[in-house]
Amino acid sequence: MTNETTKDLVDVSSHEGPVETPSAQPPALPDDKTAVATEPAVERDGVIQTQNMDIYYGSFKAVHDVNLNFQFNEISALIGPSGCGKSTVLRSLNRMNDLIPTARTEGVVTYHGENIYAPGVDPVAVRRRIGMVFQKPNPFPKSIYQNIIWGAKINGFKGSKAEADDLVENALQQAAIWDEVKDKLQESGLSLSGGQQQRLCIARAIATQPDVVLMDEPCSALDPIATLRIEELMLELKQNYSIIIVTHNMQQAARVSDKTAFFNIELSNEGQRTGELVEFTPTDQLFTAPKEKATEDYITGRFG
Numbered sequence: 001m002t003n004e005t006t007k008d009l010v011d012v013s014s015h016e017g018p019v020e021t022p023s024a025q026p027p028a029l030p031d032d033k034t035a036v037a038t039e040p041a042v043e044r045d046g047v048i049q050t051q052n053m054d055i056y057y058g059s060f061k062a063v064h065d066v067n068l069n070f071q072f073n074e075i076s077a078l079i080g081p082s083g084c085g086k087s088t089v090l091r092s093l094n095r096m097n098d099l100i101p102t103a104r105t106e107g108v109v110t111y112h113g114e115n116i117y118a119p120g121v122d123p124v125a126v127r128r129r130i131g132m133v134f135q136k137p138n139p140f141p142k143s144i145y146q147n148i149i150w151g152a153k154i155n156g157f158k159g160s161k162a163e164a165d166d167l168v169e170n171a172l173q174q175a176a177i178w179d180e181v182k183d184k185l186q187e188s189g190l191s192l193s194g195g196q197q198q199r200l201c202i203a204r205a206i207a208t209q210p211d212v213v214l215m216d217e218p219c220s221a222l223d224p225i226a227t228l229r230i231e232e233l234m235l236e237l238k239q240n241y242s243i244i245i246v247t248h249n250m251q252q253a254a255r256v257s258d259k260t261a262f263f264n265i266e267l268s269n270e271g272q273r274t275g276e277l278v279e280f281t282p283t284d285q286l287f288t289a290p291k292e293k294a295t296e297d298y299i300t301g302r303f304g
């Protein structure tokens with residue numbers, strides 16, 4: 001990778017020099033030609049990687065020792081029982097947990113090889129490059145046009161009216177909502193249906209030019225048709241982004257994701273309920289031949 005991708009994460013005032021980042025080249029394959037072909041011999045460096053990530057709320061450890069590697073051009077799903085830490089993990093990937101005063105992330109989270117929790121990294125810049133879409137669509141009470149241009153402006157956009165128009169159209173096109181709103185760009189974002197509002201929020205996230213989009217149960221407030229539309233959109237977007245989605249809907253994970261991370265709740269000696277990553281496996285394998293018994297119990301409904 002080049003510093004081009006990540007230099008804007010660092011607050012220039014406290015930047016102390018170029019950040020050491022691993023090469024974007026995958027490591028050389030081992031010579032051993034007998035390696036089993038179904039398992040990748042090496043794992044590529046991901047867009048986002050977590051290493052030994054623990055997340056606390058005050059003294060409560062909500063998730064323990066999470067190691068994940070999210071790839072570009074893939075949809076990754078996070079599944080598991082309620083309270084296992086899916087949202088907590090997702091929010092730690094773009095420092096959204098910083099907004100919760102008691103929350104604390106330990107371990108390392110890298111974005112293009114750079115630790116987003118390192119001193120000097122600006123969390124606002126992190127959130128621009130790693131966008132987020134929430135469970136409940138949350139457009140601003142402003143026009144459709146203003147909802148999009150806001151995202152661009154916080155990214156420093158100072159273009160002409162024509163350039164702004166292009167940018168708005170491009171984001172709405174990518175979010176597959178342009179045709180539905182192009183004749184009413186000055187109407188309130190809140191006048192749209194729930195499914196349209198969620199696609200507007202996806203367009204707003206895209207307008208800051210991220211390459212990762214985090215989505216926390218983005219369809220759970222939507223009807224089945226609007227859900228299908230968002231799922232189709234995710235499949236289109238993955239050509240240009242890495243998408244990480246929390247879902248409580250296993251069918252949704254099975255339909256859209258390339259890889260699925262299953263989290264479970266472990267009861268500690270002190271009686272604390274801490275979330276742990278059980279496995280992160282290609283989705284078709286996770287739902288047909290999971291590596292772990294706990295995963296099998298969960299996906300077959302024998303759980304808890």
Ligand SMILES: Nc1ncnc2c1ncn2[C@@H]1O[C@H](COP(=O)(O)OP(=O)(O)O)[C@@H](O)[C@H]1O
Binds near residue numbers: 084085086
């Ligand atoms: N803001 C918070 N303050 C304190 N504890 C929290 C907070 N958010 C979540 N938790 C706790 O962290 C654990 C994981 O929660 P969460 O990430 O919301 O799980 P999930 O999204 O899998 O349902 C739960 O025990 C939950 O009660």
Ligand SMILES: [Mg+2]
Binds near residue numbers: 086088246
């Ligand atoms: Mg959640």
